[in-house]
Amino acid sequence: MAIFVNADTKVIVQGLTGGQGKYHGLRNKAYGTQVVAGVTPGKGGTDVEGVPVFDTVAQAVAATGATASFVAVPPKAASAAILEAAAAGIAFIVCITEGIPAQDEAKVFNTLLRNHPKTRLLGPNCPGIISPGKCNIGITAGEIAQLPTAKGPNVGIVSRSGTLTYQALYELKQRGIGVSTCVGIGGDPVPGTNFIDCLKEFQADPETHAIILIGEIGGSAEEEAAEYIKASVTKPMSAYIAGVTAPEGKKMGHAGAITSGGKGTAKGKMDALRAAGVKVGLNPTEAGDLMAEILASMAR
């Protein structure tokens, strides 16, 4: 088991003929992911290192039975690419594109909600998802993810920040802790998949025994996650929130990471998570240490 993607997931890459799409799409394939097709309008009939390319997502789905898509196209084209995938019946879309206008993101999110309620979008502006040993969609280097074990305990990771997602994987690998699935939801203002969506899946996944949450300043997603954890998550959790020392009113790189007037501060988020029973570390290493302690106490 794993969440959202597993060894059976068949993936197409929208933008496979472009720089990012080719590099990461082929890396995902080399990891063992079933990358079955690419889509680039006008390049149908060609191939990228043996992976067939189609003009449209619908053609690629008809020919391969793909259920997931990796969207690696520039910001101007990303919204249309996501909606095309949804219209073609793709159930799980991962969009790594950074720099999509917020107005477009809001429109895409609400269009999916209304017209394609069964389609899940991960991202945009996210590192992707990896179920170690089974499926890797996105830009995560597969070798930093520790394989899960049959008897466990294994940890699920959900993170709002790209590089901190890798850092979390690395912290667990250093300690030899297996990972069921690691989901990078991205730091944009309107993420297709949020913390709660992932927590719900991890709670239901028998292969996941504990969960790490990596958040950052800005917005209220961590506070909402804390409410959900309190009510519905029984698996033990550790967390880290980046941006304790961030100055107010300054955007720190992500469109989403901004604190204003005391709202969305790291302290507020940490307090909310602690109140929900989550062990909160002051840096990623401490969050890893806390997870190791949790697993040790579970074993006793």
Place this chain on the structure above:
Amino acid sequence: MDLFEYQGKQYFARFDIPVSPGDVALTVDEAVVAAEAAGYPVVVKAQVQVGGRGKAGGIKLANNADEVRLHAGNILGMDIKGHVVKRVWVEHASDIKKEYYASYSLDRAAKKHLLMLSAEGGVEIEAVAAKDPNAIVMLHIDPVDGLSLAVARDAAVRAKIDEEAIDGVASMLVKLYDCFTRGDCDLAEINPLILRPDGGVHALDAKVSLDNNAAFRHPEWDEFRATEELDEREKLARSHDLQYIGLDGTVGIIANGAGLAMSTLDVVNQVGGTAANFLDIGGGANADMMAAALEVINFDQNVKSIFINIFGGITRGEDVANGIVAAMGRVDLRAPIVIRLDGTNAEEGRAILVNAGIPESKLSSKPTMLEAARAAVALSNQNGAK
């Protein structure tokens, strides 16, 4: 990108949102010309991106050219909470019967657009919300549907906007929504939105924040960018496409990814140091970008040590190392570097640094984020940071 009031009003005008006639002025003479064109009496308003202009003496009424000279002379160059006034906006003074409030933003929790409308404008909306939350109508708008005049009118009625202003306000709301969506704003706010004795309504102030991600479809934003108030370090960083924010500490920070960069600030702080900046070299940073980042940091006189924290995903260890070696050949770095390098091709990167023969006093490598932070803070203290 936050706009000045005058830019916000110019932006509003593109969407047919009525504003007071006026013009921007950089000198006293220009202010007089603007006043003559707008018609007396006029209001001379300091253009700074900080609240409390009025209290600081940055907004004055003038009835003739002499008064415009006096006030513009006083206001230009004035320091308002650390912001020096370089421009004034001079507009025809409006007769005000009532002041309202209207804004659009994105409600991230609801993932919908949010209209906030109140019959109690002219004061901080936070104060209104604290005193009487019911005085603000909050309306979620589905971005797919947009906003119709009928819905806008209904919101105005519910907000207890005066009968005679309902049609004007409703029409204004539709135009402001158009500005917010088609104009790619993160925030479009009018406070106050006024009702004049003649029954007309218009925007007396403008607070607009633009979404930088949408700049590719707004060539007209270039002129706004020219007036952005960045310090020298921030300008240098922008020319290299680096995400940089200047801070007041002594440890220069370079990291890849916004989250890791924020986390690096946190760790430096936890071990007793202070960060001189936030600098994200981004995913897929190459040797040139690393070299440019070091140049930007070196520009900052307060920096006593530099902490480079890289976790390679797309970013590759050998590129990072080559960039550091190149930068050290090109720039005479004033502060020593402590580096923590992990992830994709980290081994190769560390080997490049070792083989470059850089003395330990100028560059040292640590295996973890925490150890590197401690070393960087210790070096910073040795080098004279308080």
